[in-house]
Amino acid sequence: RAVAMKITVADEDANSRREADILKYLFPADSDASEHPGKQHVLRLLDHFEIKGPNGTHQVLVTDVLVPLESLQDMSLKDTSFDWKRACYESLLGLSYLAHKGIVHGDLHTSNIAFSFPALNTLTGQKVASLMDMISFPVLPRRMEDQSDSLPKYLIERADFFTLMGDLIGKHGTRGTHAVIVDFGLGGDDKVLATMEQVTTALCEISGIEGATTISPKTSRLRCDKVLAELLSHMLRMNPAERQAPEILLNSPWFDSVKGETTMP
Numbered sequence: 001r002a003v004a005m006k007i008t009v010a011d012e013d014a015n016s017r018r019e020a021d022i023l024k025y026l027f028p029a030d031s032d033a034s035e036h037p038g039k040q041h042v043l044r045l046l047d048h049f050e051i052k053g054p055n056g057t058h059q060v061l062v063t064d065v066l067v068p069l070e071s072l073q074d075m076s077l078k079d080t081s082f083d084w085k086r087a088c089y090e091s092l093l094g095l096s097y098l099a100h101k102g103i104v105h106g107d108l109h110t111s112n113i114a115f116s117f118p119a120l121n122t123l124t125g126q127k128v129a130s131l132m133d134m135i136s137f138p139v140l141p142r143r144m145e146d147q148s149d150s151l152p153k154y155l156i157e158r159a160d161f162f163t164l165m166g167d168l169i170g171k172h173g174t175r176g177t178h179a180v181i182v183d184f185g186l187g188g189d190d191k192v193l194a195t196m197e198q199v200t201t202a203l204c205e206i207s208g209i210e211g212a213t214t215i216s217p218k219t220s221r222l223r224c225d226k227v228l229a230e231l232l233s234h235m236l237r238m239n240p241a242e243r244q245a246p247e248i249l250l251n252s253p254w255f256d257s258v259k260g261e262t263t264m265p
Helices: 014-026 069-074 084-100 118-122 125-132 161-172 196-210 226-233
Strands: 003-007 045-053 056-064 066-068 113-116 136-138 154-156 178-181
Touching: 014 045, 014 056, 066 069, 069 113, 084 113, 084 178, 118 161
Parallel strands: none
Antiparallel strands: 003 056, 045 056, 066 113, 113 178, 136 154
């Protein structure tokens, strides 16, 4: 099984431990996996441990491997079987589960929405290395007297999912893919309030392939169908008390074509 590891900055602050605590709270060991439909759309912590190095103690969070939203958008998946409206629906399901557990994300945007891709588990380590073209770069200080054990010996470029996903989608399609809300390091309690504009921005950017497009940067208006416009109007309210909760937004007619369905195999 392929996994991802998030290694925090050494002894950064309480946020590094806070994310692990939130994820543990969201998925207690004795919970019923079927108790809420939004559970599968929130990042699940598989393991958590600490490592010590020359810079201090690092928190390590082990999760499933997820594909960034930007990678899928860059691939122009509107020409494939990928259902972007379903991705919006699943993101709201995830928010509904967070609200059910009394958690506010606090920093929701498209960079914090990713996608599971079961086909990743079909790849061997050797195949991944050949597709990702990982190149390492030695790390040298500007002055030799600044050499320190705290400096890494080398760095590698950020993983490029474009080539990898193109190969996988060509062979396996997008079956089993579903949206997952990630990154709980900055928010997480009732004292950190996310604005519904953040939710709307994320929804609009995802659903842009569904028909919500910016007319001009100056006006920041959206051209979209009436049903989607009504959905957004319930989210864009100046008074937070007037903004509808995720479980109510999920009942919008705009989601009729995907309600009651699942992207899980």
